[in-house]
Amino acid sequence: MKRGKFITLEGGEGVGKTTNLTFIKDYLQQHAIAVTVTREPGGTALAEKIRQLVLDTDSESIAETTELLLMFAARAQHIQHVIEPALAQGNWVLCDRFTDATYAYQGGGRKLSIATIALLEQLVQGDLRPDLTLLLDAPIDIGMERAQKRGAFDRFEAEKISFFTRVRDMYLTRAAEQPARIKVIQANQPLVDVQKDIMEVMKQFTAC
Numbered sequence: 001m002k003r004g005k006f007i008t009l010e011g012g013e014g015v016g017k018t019t020n021l022t023f024i025k026d027y028l029q030q031h032a033i034a035v036t037v038t039r040e041p042g043g044t045a046l047a048e049k050i051r052q053l054v055l056d057t058d059s060e061s062i063a064e065t066t067e068l069l070l071m072f073a074a075r076a077q078h079i080q081h082v083i084e085p086a087l088a089q090g091n092w093v094l095c096d097r098f099t100d101a102t103y104a105y106q107g108g109g110r111k112l113s114i115a116t117i118a119l120l121e122q123l124v125q126g127d128l129r130p131d132l133t134l135l136l137d138a139p140i141d142i143g144m145e146r147a148q149k150r151g152a153f154d155r156f157e158a159e160k161i162s163f164f165t166r167v168r169d170m171y172l173t174r175a176a177e178q179p180a181r182i183k184v185i186q187a188n189q190p191l192v193d194v195q196k197d198i199m200e201v202m203k204q205f206t207a208c
């Protein structure tokens with residue numbers, strides 16, 4: 001059985017991840033590719049409980065290192081129970097956020113050590129890395145406005161503009177460092193144009 005491909009979708013708040021995740025899933029299915037759609041933090045019952053813990057605004061204040069370890073704890077569970085089995089059986093995996101989010105939010109946003117994140121990445125993932133990452137990029141104010149319309153903020157959405165500027169910068173830095181894997185999509189265009197760009201990337205990727 002040929003191993004499946006691992007695709008991740010990344011971006012700041014309110015950049016249109018949900019709509020475009022469905023678009024990518026539909027694109028793959030139209031090309032007769034079996035796809036497992038999942039998300040982080042989350043994707044298993046236990047990892048979804050961890051998600052609630054890290055997004056909940058009512059909890060005691062969460063230490064930054066605790067937050068980092070919870071992200072990787074959820075990820076370890078998700079990889080073992082969902083991602084690896086799906087890839088091994090030939091399914092493609094489409095994941096709403098993965099470790100680039102940890103570099104962006106915990107590394108960029110919280111200013112935690114990149115070397116520590118890389119160490120945990122190696123420990124938890126071994127050789128597992130996404131084959132393709134689509135990064136939806138939009139100016140912070142546009143994303144925050146969209147996120148605001150969705151209702152009450154979670155623990156991350158309640159952060160300051162400076163936090164999201166660092167998140168965005170870290171995503172873009174990683175995209176510049178790894179251009180073969182991370183494809184930047186301008187998310188502040190009309191949706192038809194965003195999806196045209198996504199389709200172009202998917203066409204090239206599925207042709208390989």
Ligand code: TMP
Binds near residue numbers: 041106
């Ligand atoms: P969502 O908004 O895509 O549902 O993701 C939930 C939040 O979790 C989002 O604000 C980003 C944050 N997050 C991290 O801080 N680190 C991570 O490693 C992941 C996967 C998500």
